[in-house]
Amino acid sequence: MKILQTVLMSAAITTSGAGFAADKKDNPFGLVYGGAMTENVKGQVNIHPVSYKLNGLDIVANVYTPANYDPNKKYPAVVAHPNGGVKEQVAGLYAQHLAEQGYITITADAAYQGGSGGQPRSVDKPANRIEDVHGMADFITQYAGVDNNRLGLLGICGGGGYSLAAAETDKRFKVVATLSMFNSGRVRRNGFEDSQLDTIQQRLKQASDARAQEAAGDKILYAGDADMTDEQIAALPFEMYRQGYEYYWRTHAHPNSTFKYTMSSLLDLMRWDATNQIELIQQPLLMIAGEKADSLYMTEDAFAKATGTKDKTLFKIPNATHIETYWKPEYVKQAMEQLTAFYGKYLK
Template identity: 80%
Template sequence: MRTTIKATLLAAMVGISAAEVEAADYKQNPFTLTYGGAITKNEPGKVNIRPVTYTLNGLEIVANVYTPANYDAGKKYHAVVVAHPNGGVKEQVAGLYAQRLAEQGYITIAADAAYQGASGGQPRNVDKPAYRIEDIHGMADFIARYPGVDSAHLGLLGICGGGGYSLAAAKTDKRFKSIATVSMFNSGRVRRNGYGDSQLDTVQQRLEQASAARAQEAAGGEILYAGAANLTDEQIAKLPFDLYRQGYEYYWKTHAHPNSTFKYTMSSLLDLMRFDATDQIELIQQPLLMIAGSKADSLYMTEDAFAKATGTKDKELFKIEGATHIETYWVPAYVDAAMGKLTAFYARTL
């Protein structure tokens, strides 16, 4: 089933305050949240945010749990795990969707990936698929035991890179009764083939670089990083893809957070380049909703995964008309469109 909706920014802005439309300055938010309309204080009877920590495989994981209005630990609530994008942290788009879902009555959790954000792990910014998938299992472990959570009704939402890893986690973790993605990004495919499969002719060369970086690490040498760049506005404007141009704007300017970074250890590419989010995707038998912008240059990844997800008969690809990849992170009209689908999907499947 494929559906397309039209949403305009103007219509979404009607009745919305400037504070809700604009990004939040993390320095002005007590929870360092960066998104418009973010919680600034916990108040009785409203959605609250509860910073938590827990241990996963010997590492401290730092997360935010969002509880719905009038939360009562003695009652039972459905819950949703939210996985953040590559380079993102829980205070950005993952937090926005977690808060919006809590407004719909769910208990939600958004955690920083191990080795990233405020979570533990050395060296910093290791980005291995196995770790990111384990992070999702770990969020499920924690939230299933959170007061008030009915663990038999657990959903999963993955955004960008977190979407690809959510697909991978849900293949085998049947605690997740339904899975949704927003602007899914298949990290393995992109690291291997380049964005838009634009670097197929340099795969072996980049594998050699990653292998050398691992050898250097193993010998106690300097840890090399990929993806680290401090670009000028002029350089950003010349980037070939909307995702990269708007991504720099989002992560470095409008929704910047000090724990968020594009860089990752070069040696991580040994794991990333042999990973693909669609491998064995037919193991997903749960209901699946995949959301992406109709103008996203990353749309090909969602469409590819959706076509290969043959194990579930309950699946939908929902395109938000006019939206690019990054615009689904913050533009009110597009977030509202995504939330409209997510709300109905989780209400039906959880």
Template identity: 70%
Template sequence: MHYVKKTSFMLAIIFNLLTGVTMAADYKQNPFTLTYNGAIKENIKGKVNIHPLTYKLNGIEIAANVYTPANYDPSKKYPAVVVAHPNGGVKEQVAGLYAQRLAEQGYITIASDAAYQGASGGQPRNVDKPANRVEDIHGMADFITHYAGVDANRLGLLGICGGGGYSLEAAKTDKRFHAIATLSMFNSGIVRKNGYLDSQIDTIQARLKQASDARAQEVAGGKVLYIADTIPTDEQVAKMPYDLYREGFEYYFKTHAHPNSTFKYTMSSLLDLMIFDATANMDLINQPLLMIAGDKADSLYMTLEAFQKAHNTQSKELFLIKNATHIQTYFIPEYVNQAMGKLTEFFEKTLAK
């Protein structure tokens, strides 16, 4: 038995060395179930602290983490940043990492689980409609701007992956956000309609018929149908043609796994997703805009399209992280540090007193 355990351990080490994958913090070992390295394990006076809490948004209970900076004094005024998580992600993963790192720079930050997802309420589970995700971002702004110590006139927004696309959508009309940043932006609606890199254009109508039938079944009281309801084998993942999906499964189900994180979503959500485009009406964004992505990311085309269409802001910057793929910007220290360096510079300039 000891030999088997030792062999398995050594195989894991070899696998990590060969693939470059490093295991993050085990959520079971963290009292706040945070999965990222360097995560807060206890609130210490004078340090960055985490505050798990809930609030209501349109009758649904939203689970959130608020991070306060070192030596936080509620009688003072601080800039704040709303952080929107990726598709399938939860607040304990990459959104929490960047929220904590921004708090280390002196910001009050909030990362919540989307309604119907994670630890937030809402039935059926894992509805993934753009209107809901955008409303989640408005709701985080509602809550954090009334949090003790927050200067509502210095509110920023950071959206990651799918949360990046939804952040662009929210910022088009919500001018409480004075600066908008995205990391590895993912245009959820276009991908759900056309497929990743336009790989499913030929099946659009068939998938819409499936989604329509799924909705009819739901309203009739039948079983709720889901997309991506099964976890592929390692062999199936290895054969996937895109870095985003291969590395995404590694991140979400192995190195940074959290029980509330899942790729599945209701099939009926496609009725809303497939008519959503985060890059539409980009001219409505007049706030300063920073878009960050890895220059090796196969999702980079989404960031480039949105950036090109943002012609009505007087201040926009595209920052590419050399040699980084989409998922690697979530956890590899070298790439996270580069992203944080640019975010710190951006928010210091745009959210100044």
């Protein structure tokens, strides 16, 4: 049985900030989530750092294999990938848990981000991110033991939006799941909760000027590149951003993970939307989100527009916020119960 996992936004699970610090310092694989593997033990889940080429760029990834993995057998696979995060964070958490369920999983850093290649750094264009998902499928379907007829997809946060887009046309993915889906295009265009509709043209002008500056060989401008104090984080208007900054910059920080992206990327982001052509998804679809997440409206919108599949389920984790689905044990457990049943029904 085998599993491929693609998570577009990564996050890690830890029981506390102090526990995270110890994990980060001591973990030989650089994993920063609670309960992360510290060594490969025979007969248990193992992690395999790998690299491959994607459109000329070096992509770094981790493959998780299940206990007693035998390359001569056939396993289902699931793919996972992050948005702003890296494979050592939430993507790794869910990949490890899925491997514990008997799947082969893969998590990779996005092109131009994390440990993967590409210049300038922190380019964040939808076409690249969707291609990352296809690239993970290319790699994992050649991995020893993977059953290409039992390939699933998991997209987390921004990766959820890009995974939906990839699955519209990539029918290697037999099933599609998202966790705390984040529609990067809608938010970059309209603002969170559509709060910046009156500044769209102004922000497009800034992005256009940034691209012109890049083309002239001048300084590359970035958005989202801010080192905020605890007081500034607490004053942010949306819970997802407050908890997100705490997660990525405090309790689960990783040196390869950053919120920033090139300002010129907005030319592509602001004309893109995760729900465009979503009716092309005919595969079984599971969408999971926190009941109290202020990003829930994005999952609900995408779910309603996914009219091409006759088999779709929306599960809201009671009392959970967006970021809490990345690390809080009780919410991760509920998400995994849903994923286990979903993948088990179609991939095993």
